[in-house]
Amino acid sequence: MIKTEKLTFNYSGEQPNVLKDIDIEIKNGEFVAVLGHNGSGKSTLAKHFNAILLPVGGTVYANGINTKDESRLYDIRRAIGMVFQNPDNQIVATIVEEDVAFAPENLGVPTAEIRETVDWALDTVGMTEYKQHAPHLLSGGQKQRIAIAGVLAMKPKCIVLDEPTAMLDPIGRKEVMDTLMHLNSKNAMTIVLITHNMDEAVNADRVIIISDGEIVKDAPPHIVFSDVDEIKALGLDVPQVTELMYELRKAGLDVPSGVITIEDAYKALSEVAG
Amino acid sequence: MLKDITLGQHFPGNSVLHRLDAMIKIILSMLYLVLIFLVKGFVGYGLLAIFVFCIILLSTVPIKFVLKGLKPLLIFIIFTAILNLFMTSGTVIWQWSFLKLTYEGIYFAVFMILRIVFLVLGTSLLTYTTSPIALTDGIERFLTPFAKIGAPTHELAMMMSIALRFIPTLLEETDKIMKAQMARGADFESGNLIKRARALIPLLVPLFISAFRRADELAIAMECRCYQGGKNRTRLNVVKVGKIDIIASLVFLLCAAVILTANLAG
Ligand SMILES: Nc1ncnc2c1ncn2[C@@H]1O[C@H](COP(=O)(O)OP(=O)(O)O)[C@@H](O)[C@H]1O
Ligand SMILES: [Mg+2]
Numbered sequence: 001m002i003k004t005e006k007l008t009f010n011y012s013g014e015q016p017n018v019l020k021d022i023d024i025e026i027k028n029g030e031f032v033a034v035l036g037h038n039g040s041g042k043s044t045l046a047k048h049f050n051a052i053l054l055p056v057g058g059t060v061y062a063n064g065i066n067t068k069d070e071s072r073l074y075d076i077r078r079a080i081g082m083v084f085q086n087p088d089n090q091i092v093a094t095i096v097e098e099d100v101a102f103a104p105e106n107l108g109v110p111t112a113e114i115r116e117t118v119d120w121a122l123d124t125v126g127m128t129e130y131k132q133h134a135p136h137l138l139s140g141g142q143k144q145r146i147a148i149a150g151v152l153a154m155k156p157k158c159i160v161l162d163e164p165t166a167m168l169d170p171i172g173r174k175e176v177m178d179t180l181m182h183l184n185s186k187n188a189m190t191i192v193l194i195t196h197n198m199d200e201a202v203n204a205d206r207v208i209i210i211s212d213g214e215i216v217k218d219a220p221p222h223i224v225f226s227d228v229d230e231i232k233a234l235g236l237d238v239p240q241v242t243e244l245m246y247e248l249r250k251a252g253l254d255v256p257s258g259v260i261t262i263e264d265a266y267k268a269l270s271e272v273a274g
Numbered sequence: 275m276l277k278d279i280t281l282g283q284h285f286p287g288n289s290v291l292h293r294l295d296a297m298i299k300i301i302l303s304m305l306y307l308v309l310i311f312l313v314k315g316f317v318g319y320g321l322l323a324i325f326v327f328c329i330i331l332l333s334t335v336p337i338k339f340v341l342k343g344l345k346p347l348l349i350f351i352i353f354t355a356i357l358n359l360f361m362t363s364g365t366v367i368w369q370w371s372f373l374k375l376t377y378e379g380i381y382f383a384v385f386m387i388l389r390i391v392f393l394v395l396g397t398s399l400l401t402y403t404t405s406p407i408a409l410t411d412g413i414e415r416f417l418t419p420f421a422k423i424g425a426p427t428h429e430l431a432m433m434m435s436i437a438l439r440f441i442p443t444l445l446e447e448t449d450k451i452m453k454a455q456m457a458r459g460a461d462f463e464s465g466n467l468i469k470r471a472r473a474l475i476p477l478l479v480p481l482f483i484s485a486f487r488r489a490d491e492l493a494i495a496m497e498c499r500c501y502q503g504g505k506n507r508t509r510l511n512v513v514k515v516g517k518i519d520i521i522a523s524l525v526f527l528l529c530a531a532v533i534l535t536a537n538l539a540g
Binding site: 047050052074077078081082084086088089090091092093094095097098101102103104105106107108109110111114115118134135136150151154 | 406407435436438439442443446487488491492494495496497498499500501502506507508509510511512
């Protein structure tokens with residue numbers, strides 16, 4: 001779905017590269033979480049996936065198309081949708097359904113088909129009843145679901161989300177995460193989720209950690225989070241359960257590492273307790 | 275507190291006037307302006323007054339509300355009236371040094387007042403009965419013919435609708451910044467004009483910075499959603515001029531014809 005080969009990038013020529021020799025391949029239907037501390041280059045990387053930025057060195061293929069191929073720019077943009085942190089700054093229209101219609105309108109989709117797509121997109125994110133509402137009156141989580149619907153309306157193959165829950169309260173976070181999980185499992189949508197929240201990352205099939213423009217980890221979450229000391233050295237946290245198990249192990253309890261879900265923790269602790 | 279400001283002075287409702295297509299309403303309003311300036315004489319104005327009164331009734335917008343629209347223009351109206359009263363030459367009725375009150379002056383003053391009043395009443399009904407979104411859309415469609423000669427009509431309409439979209443967001447933000455500054459001891463309400471204006475600087479600077487950041491992010495988000503200007507763009511809601519619009523236009527033209535004929539005869 002997305003493939004980068006020796007991708008390097010910097011914003012203004014001289015300075016050390018923001019991205020250094022990045023090689024990743026994201027497969028169809030995968031749910032990938034991208035982690036990294038502030039300024040590590042996550043947003044910069046994401047913007048290469050739909051040709052908002054073009055590599056300085058190396059190549060990026062989005063849906064099999066080289067992002068440098070200008071003639072296919074809109075094929076790339078509609079295949080790889082992008083959702084950003086602040087929902088207020090990506091909603092264009094004053095009515096929910098008109099906002100969702102923005103992308104298909106831009107693509108010149110016939111009116112009847114736009115209607116169908118918009119209804120489908122709003123239904124998929126569970127916002128049908130709000131279609132005539134003014135977006136600024138909705139909650140953060142609802143706004144972000146509208147933003148997701150707006151991207152869905154392009155019928156993309158993959159959605160890249162850059163810290164979509166960073167500005168939301170716990171309820172909004174859950175709404176957005178549930179929507180993403182649903183899209184991934186029911187619609188086989190490829191999801192790339194950039195996040196700061198480790199408890200969101202455990203839902204992914206695969207976790208990529210990026211530090212100072214380099215990939216330092218790329219593995220399933222239970223493997224990535226098994227070395228707690230290393231993760232902390234990278235300036236990141238681990239999920240809450242993992243932290244708990246880590247502390248218990250340090251205190252001398254015989255529990256396994258790489259526990260990332262509450263169920264697994266419960267199982268491990270029951271075994272210890274006999 | 276800032277959220278309470280109503281913009282565009284829309285008065286929601288479901289009257290015939292509310293249901294009329296915005297573009298038709300814009301065109302009819304323009305014809306109405308022409309009509310006002312064609313009408314002369316008491317018969318014409320009398321009929322025009324009846325016409326405007328009927329339309330206000332039809333709109334279901336309370337008359338008090340409509341008349342309120344005249345208030346900010348009161349000084350302007352009085353000024354124009356006085357100017358007309360004393361500056362028109364003709365048969366002198368009363369004179370005091372250089373001030374001459376003429377018969378023609380009174381006549382012109384009265385008509386000037388009537389013209390302004392009719393103008394404001396009629397056009398404010400347009401904004402009262404049309405939501406800002408519909409109005410923007412109406413303006414875009416009204417301007418479409420000019421796109422053929424290269425006028426940036428799509429861009430204009432896009433700018434208007436994005437402005438409408440961001441007004442509440444920025445108002446909310448202003449409110450937030452104001453409260454944050456007040457919590458740190460800023461005082462927006464006392465002192466003379468200069469002092470108050472200076473108190474606004476710590477409000478405006480962060481507001482502008484944030485507005486630019488928003489604009490930047492919005493531009494990228496729009497690019498991500500394949501925005502490429504107005505060319506080949508389709509619409510979700512295609513508004514068609516309906517039966518009610520045609521009937522309304524015909525009724526308007528008929529009234530205008532009656533008023534103009536009476537005007538000529540009278
Ligand atoms: N528009 C820009 N111009 C110049 N430098 C930038 C720009 N955007 C980001 N950077 C720099 O690139 C680096 C990576 O930033 P970013 O990709 O936003 O990181 P992250 O999203 O992981 O926080 C940072 O050092 C940042 O200062
Ligand atoms: Mg970022």
